[in-house]
Amino acid sequence: MGEPLTVDHEALAVRTLGPCRVTSPLLPLLSARPTTQHYIDEGDKVLFDDTLAMVSSRKVPIEELPSFEAAGPRRKIYFDPAKTRVGIVTCGGLCPGLNNVIRGVVTELTTHYGVTRIFGFRNGYQGFIARYGHDVVDLTPQTVATIGEDGGTILGTSRGQQDPEEIVDCLSRMNINILFVIGGDGTLRGAGEIARVANERGEKIAVVGIPKTIDNDIPFIDQSFGFQTAFAKASESIVAAHAEATSAPGGLGLVRLMGRHSGFIACYASLAKSDADVVLIPEIPFTLDGEGGLLNYLRRRIEETGHALVVVAEGAGQELSAAENGGQSTGTDASGNRKLHDVGVFLSRRITDYFASVGVEMNLKYIDPSYVIRSVPANPYDSVYTIRLAHAAVHAAMAGRTEMVVGRWRRRFIHIPLPLAISHRNQVDPSGDLWMSVLEATGQPPRFQ
Numbered sequence: 001m002g003e004p005l006t007v008d009h010e011a012l013a014v015r016t017l018g019p020c021r022v023t024s025p026l027l028p029l030l031s032a033r034p035t036t037q038h039y040i041d042e043g044d045k046v047l048f049d050d051t052l053a054m055v056s057s058r059k060v061p062i063e064e065l066p067s068f069e070a071a072g073p074r075r076k077i078y079f080d081p082a083k084t085r086v087g088i089v090t091c092g093g094l095c096p097g098l099n100n101v102i103r104g105v106v107t108e109l110t111t112h113y114g115v116t117r118i119f120g121f122r123n124g125y126q127g128f129i130a131r132y133g134h135d136v137v138d139l140t141p142q143t144v145a146t147i148g149e150d151g152g153t154i155l156g157t158s159r160g161q162q163d164p165e166e167i168v169d170c171l172s173r174m175n176i177n178i179l180f181v182i183g184g185d186g187t188l189r190g191a192g193e194i195a196r197v198a199n200e201r202g203e204k205i206a207v208v209g210i211p212k213t214i215d216n217d218i219p220f221i222d223q224s225f226g227f228q229t230a231f232a233k234a235s236e237s238i239v240a241a242h243a244e245a246t247s248a249p250g251g252l253g254l255v256r257l258m259g260r261h262s263g264f265i266a267c268y269a270s271l272a273k274s275d276a277d278v279v280l281i282p283e284i285p286f287t288l289d290g291e292g293g294l295l296n297y298l299r300r301r302i303e304e305t306g307h308a309l310v311v312v313a314e315g316a317g318q319e320l321s322a323a324e325n326g327g328q329s330t331g332t333d334a335s336g337n338r339k340l341h342d343v344g345v346f347l348s349r350r351i352t353d354y355f356a357s358v359g360v361e362m363n364l365k366y367i368d369p370s371y372v373i374r375s376v377p378a379n380p381y382d383s384v385y386t387i388r389l390a391h392a393a394v395h396a397a398m399a400g401r402t403e404m405v406v407g408r409w410r411r412r413f414i415h416i417p418l419p420l421a422i423s424h425r426n427q428v429d430p431s432g433d434l435w436m437s438v439l440e441a442t443g444q445p446p447r448f449q
C-alpha cells in the first residue's frame, strides 16, 4: 500500500464567518434526523480514508483521524434570509450542468430559505469589473425555470485574471453577502483570492465554490459534475471511429479527446465502449519508435486483427509533439494555462508516415469531437448530481461557511476547504485500479517504451 495522503485536521477545517444564531427555515425538515447509513447529521464527520489499511497506517486515535465536514442543512444558520443578498458567477471552459447548478442554487435559496435578492454576474470574473460594461442579471425561479435543458451557461463565462480587490469592491458596493463561484481550478484560485481580500477587509462575505471540470482534475471529489455527460458524449466518437476502422482494409481510428493534464475522459470513454486498442493519457509518457513503441504496436494490431483504434487525451505526448516543433513554446491562454500542441494532428502524421515507410496498407480516420463533449446539456445523472451539489452549496453558505467548495467524497456530500481543493491536480494514477481496468480492457502494454 502507498503512503496515506498527507492531510491533517487543520487542512480539513472549514472557515466560518461567525456563530450561527438564526433558526433555519429548514428546521422542520431536520428535526430528528440522526446519522444513519443514508444521512449525515451536521455534527458528524466523513472519514478521509476508506480502507482498514489506510486508517490503521495513520496510527492515531479514532477522533484524530482526518475527516471532512459533512454537507447538508444546519438547524441554525449564520445569515438572516430576509436580509441576504447573493451573487453567482460561472468561469472557465464550459461544462455540462452549469445551468443546472445555477438553477439549483436559485431555487433552493428562494423556495426553502426565502432569499429573494440573487444576482448573476456576466461572463466570469469580468462581470464584477465596471470597465467591461456587463450587466448584472436578476435571477429568480422564473428566469431559471427551464435553463437546465440547455448546455452552456446563461451567465456566460470567460478566462483571464481580474483584480480581486476590484471584485470585492463590487461585492461590497452591491451589499452581497454570499458569492457562489462555479468553475475549475483557476476559478477556485480566484475565489480564494476574493475570500482573502474580503477577510482582510473584515467583510462578512461567504465565498462558496461548486467545482466544475469535465477533466475531473479537482482533487478530493469522487467525480466532478459534467464529467459523466462529457465522457458519455465522447464515447460516441469512439463508436464512430470503430465503425470506420473496422470497415476499411487496415483501418485505423484515432480519437482525440479533451483532458489537458488528466486523462479521465479518455479512460472512461474508452471503457464505456471497450473498442479501443490503445489509450494514451498525459499521466503516462509513451514512445513512438522502436520495438516497444506505439507505431510498431499499431502495425502488429493491424496485421493481426485488420484494424486498430487509438484514443488520445489532448495533453498526452506533448513532449513528443513539442520536440518535433523544435521545442517551440505554444504560449498561454488569457488565464495563463499553457496552450497545447495538437497531439491528434501530430499522431496522424507520424502514423501515416510510419505505415507508408513499412509498406503496410493503413486507412486513418481521425475524429476530434472537441467542444462537442462539453457544450451539451447535462445527462440525467449529472442533472441529479448538480442539483444536490447546489443544495449543499446553499446550505453551507447560509451557515456562514466560506473559502470552501462542496464535493462528493466516497458517496457523501462534504465541505472541502478551498486551499485543499486547489492544492494539487487530480490525475489518473498509473498504479491505480482505473488505469489497470484500461489495460485489462485494451490489452495494451503498461508502457510504450
Ligand SMILES: Nc1ncnc2c1ncn2[C@@H]1O[C@H](COP(=O)(O)OP(=O)(O)OP(=O)(O)O)[C@@H](O)[C@H]1O
Residues within 6 Å of the ligand: 091, 092, 093, 094, 124, 125, 158, 159, 160, 161, 162, 183, 184, 185, 186, 187, 188, 189, 190, 191, 193, 212, 213, 214, 334, 335, 337
Ligand atoms: N491564481 C489566480 N488568481 C486569481 N484568479 C485566477 C487565478 N487563476 C485563474 N484565475 C481566474 O479564474 C478564471 C478561470 O480560470 P481558468 O481559465 O484557468 O479556468 P478554470 O476555472 O481552471 O476552468 P477550466 O477547467 O476550464 O480550465 C479566469 O478569470 C482566471 O483568470
Ligand SMILES: O=P(O)(O)OC[C@H]1O[C@](O)(CO)[C@@H](O)[C@@H]1O
Residues within 6 Å of the ligand: 092, 093, 094, 184, 213, 214, 215, 258, 259, 260, 314, 333, 374
Ligand atoms: O475553451 P478553451 O480555452 O479552448 O479550453 C479548452 C480546455 O478547457 C477544458 O475543456 C477544461 O475546461 C480542457 O479539457 C480543454 O483543454
Ligand SMILES: [Mg+2]
Residues within 6 Å of the ligand: 092, 184, 185, 186, 337
Ligand atoms: Mg483549469
